[in-house]
Amino acid sequence: MPARPSARRRVTVLAGALAGLALSGTLGTGTAAAHGSMQNPLSRVEGCYLEGPEHPKSAACKAAIALGGTQAMYDWNGVRIGDANGRHQQLIPDGKLCSANSPGFAGLDLPRADWPATSLKAGSDFTFRYRATAPHRGTFRLYVTNGTYNPSEPLKWSNLQSTPFLTVTDPKLVDGQYVLPGKVPAGLKGRQLIYAIWQRSDSPEAFYSCSDVVFDGSGAAPGTAAVPTAGSGVQHTHEAAPGSAGAPAAVPAAAPAAATASPATSPAGAPGGTGNTAPGTPADGAASSPAAVPAGAQLAQTGTDRSTGLIAAVGTAFVLSGTAMAVLRRRNRRRAHAR
Template sequence: MPRPLRAIRGARRALTLLSAAVLFIVPWAGAAYAHGTVTAPVSRNYGCYQRWSSDWQDPAMQQQDPMCWQAWQDDPNAMWNWMSIYQNGLGGQFQQKIPDGQLCSGGLSGDGLYRSLDKPGPWKMTDLSASNFSVTLYDQGHGADYLLIYVTKQGYDATTQPLRWSDLELIKKTGKYVSTGGPGSYTVTGLSAPGRTGRHVVYTIWQRTGLDQAFFFCSDVNFG
């Protein structure tokens, strides 16, 4: 990881919970290194950010949204920095360099910031049709060499099992998406996951253009 980016992550981890107001400015203060996320089906930490950022200390979350509760309690900055689950210099060797059980954190569990995203449990789900669904990625301006979209195999239990590479099936590798120089979204349509029913995880990898930098997203879904 380049030294400046390591320093940025170190600074993020060093933030304290002095007040909600201080935390609220974290994403915008970091606009220079903000990147993007999967917005549909919504990624784990972005979903927690959407649902609870206006009242992230509300004790009702513990009963209504327990996985978000444990994530906010573990490190609120994982939600404020919903756009920055990435690693540099992987050279496309994702399975070799991202350990089993750390896929949702992009292998960053050791840093602590995103480790709560790897925890199995009843994450909120997006209802989808297994025969025809789409994935939308919000990009703040990088472009993409490609997206890789995986779906968990039938029989995988996201409520009890940490996600492993052997739990996934690659269903789509896209071509390039050219950046317009500003925020935009890419939607991959016509996806299917035959034989899937019930709770699953859609796992997306975004390889950005112009830099060996890859982003990782877990989206919890219910295939009807």
Template sequence: MRADCHDRARRVRRVSWPLRVLTLLSAALLCLLSWSGTASAHGSVVDPASRNYGCWDRWGDDFQNPDMAQEDPMCWQAWQDNPNAMWNWNGLYRNGVGGNHQAAVPNGQLCSGGRTEGGRYNSLDAVGPWKTTPVADNFTVQLHDQASHGADYFKVYVTRQGFDPTTEAMGWDDLQLVAETGRYAPSQNYAINVNTSGYSGRHVVYTIWQASHMDQAYYLCSDVDFG
């Protein structure tokens, strides 16, 4: 989104002076409206950070920095594939699933929600060394819901011991359900307590958030390290 705004600014330089001020104002207003619309909608897991939220949080102010390619290569490929996956870190959902998540989201596409939103989030399915958040056996999934949709339920999974997300595409049979909740009243922040044992090393925490305002399901991958 910010890149699009920069492109509009460059095009203004080729406009004749009498139109330049009006064009600049129009471009600025369009960018402002686009950003405010994104920032006010939906939500994601912020701790342990979902893949696209983490990339936005770490690099949103410096997303064109070439150092990212070495320091954070999975985020680098995501930014190169589609920056809007990060600007819209809160929009990874599918409508009308009816609770049949495994039918809607194929194996190998879990982190993109089955290539939802026209493939915007496809880069999140990429296999490799995503940055991890350290967690203990008992941890809390924190989800930020900017629009206060509420939840019919949350389901939290952890990849089975022995699965390596740096070399293997994730499928449903790689997941073990570790927490399932009931309804949550509309709020902007939710906490899901997770109790586990027997996990060590790198894993993916997979959170399904079934929103309450309509049949809208969010599919959120967070990379963690149990140490």
């Protein structure tokens, strides 16, 4: 009959097992909350989430959920491509812009003229807002549809104006929302769509959203939609930039305020460029610009940082081991007194 292990050995094995669990949980694939969607004007996916995925109110959201299911709407802040790196048009085919070519979000691509819309005034100043559940450094580019757009047909890249009407790098984060001050393009009429691309500069990851807007006063008033609670949405794995392991970039002591750039010329039907850079290249939203720093140094680096996790895990392992040894010492003292 095999001998029973000593109390010391049992405690040591337990401490090692607990420490191993702490390390394995940290060294595994890093996860963080998905990142957000356009809040004002309200995006399709967030609008359906706020209606209630189980009992949506609008016909468009009912149709989208019937096609893609409810989970996509609960995951409203996860319309993304992990390795986009500025290659938006290369990775997203025509007709799949609102879903970012993700099958789970296919309902967002339904061509309909009855998507809930936000009323805007052409040519007016407007503060666009983007709800962020996990903030990052990066650049926002907002495009609006052109004269070829028909809401009853699938959205194509050629239906967007060739250059963004608003470009903002590292905007201020206020109450969980990125603040993007700008101006609504002039000359817009009827039902249109604003397409937002948020390209991170600390990772290849990018996020996308479609916001339906109208210029005839028939839509909802801007800013009237409820703001989702922080942390609501899908959990997903971050893809860090090659060789960076999600390492935080240096933040200067005095960070400039958010910059709003005027759109420059880029090839027709090729949204995503800045200056003369065509979209679909790493330069689109890449971290090469030294001016891309957070306003007030308030943007979190929330990609996977395994070095920080390792330090925390090692500390946890020491605490667990120390606790186990303390228990063992107390047990030995009681035995000594008993004798």
